[in-house]
Amino acid sequence: MKLTRGGEYGIRGMLYLAMQPEASVTLLSEISTAQNISESYLAKIFQTLTKAGLVRSHRGFKGGYSLGRPADEITVKDIIEGIEGPIALNHCAQKVSNCSEEYRCKIQNVWKDAQDAMVGVLDGTTLADLVEETAMGQS
């Protein structure tokens, strides 16, 4: 019932990207240093984020990473699911539930409702929101 460290790293890394000047490319080593995250592990996470299209990678000399979409079109839910896969509080709450038809599990609705409530928050918060929040806190 908790976010993995990988998921947290991904969000922190992407938030760092979102705070950089637009259209800039940032070194992975800079991100890992700034966020105090193991570089080799963060590399793995960013590879996953790249495949999910949330981040754009630039290989070779002067390479690095930039956001794959505008910051206000990337939600916290996007990032978590990009790294950890679809959110499912338990198997009963999955999109394609494997609860047998005959066994109409009474608890199923609770998982669905709880999950929807949580996902609603995560999907309603974008990287842009988080950056803005920071700016407001500083003013």
Place this chain on the structure above:
Amino acid sequence: MKLTRGGEYGIRGMLYLAMQPEASVTLLSEISTAQNISESYLAKIFQTLTKAGLVRSHRGFKGGYSLGRPADEITVKDIIEGIEGPIALNHCAQKVSNCSEEYRCKIQNVWKDAQDAMVGVLDGTTLADLVEETAMGQS
């Protein structure tokens, strides 16, 4: 970001108890058979539930388990936390957060909000609700 199988077993087991005649004592073996759960594993879970006061154990001959409180005073959240410990989406969302003061994490609020939304649902649903739901479904 998901419920453990142990948590699910605990809820299914307690829901079974809640559907028994009031003040009756039910054999662990009956619960495990009815719910198709390994008896020795379920034993461990019920030991935990007993220590949490959610279930009352009756040792010795003619022993078994009964609910520790009325079914309408036991929430799904109670059971999950009884088995898995306090719900914390991540360390930032814990009661006593270990996020350092200086590092005012912008994401902290998101975890808090998402967790509160989820826990709200789990804490708003009692075993009695689930039993009732079943009865309504059958009518």
Place this chain on the structure above:
DNA sequence: CCAAACAGGACAAAAACTGTCCTCTTCGTT
């Protein structure tokens, strides 16, 4: 006193998480 039934600890297999390392590919610079 006996046998049923829970309590609790030790142990272990499996899975997931967290991380490292090495090689390959890409690409700007010179």
Place this chain on the structure above:
DNA sequence: AACGAAGAGGACAGTTTTTGTCCTGTTTGG
């Protein structure tokens, strides 16, 4: 064209968590 910076990707390993099993002890009604 060659070099070196930097991401891609696979293999591997340590740790933790989960998911159990098993054995011995303790309680208690009959």
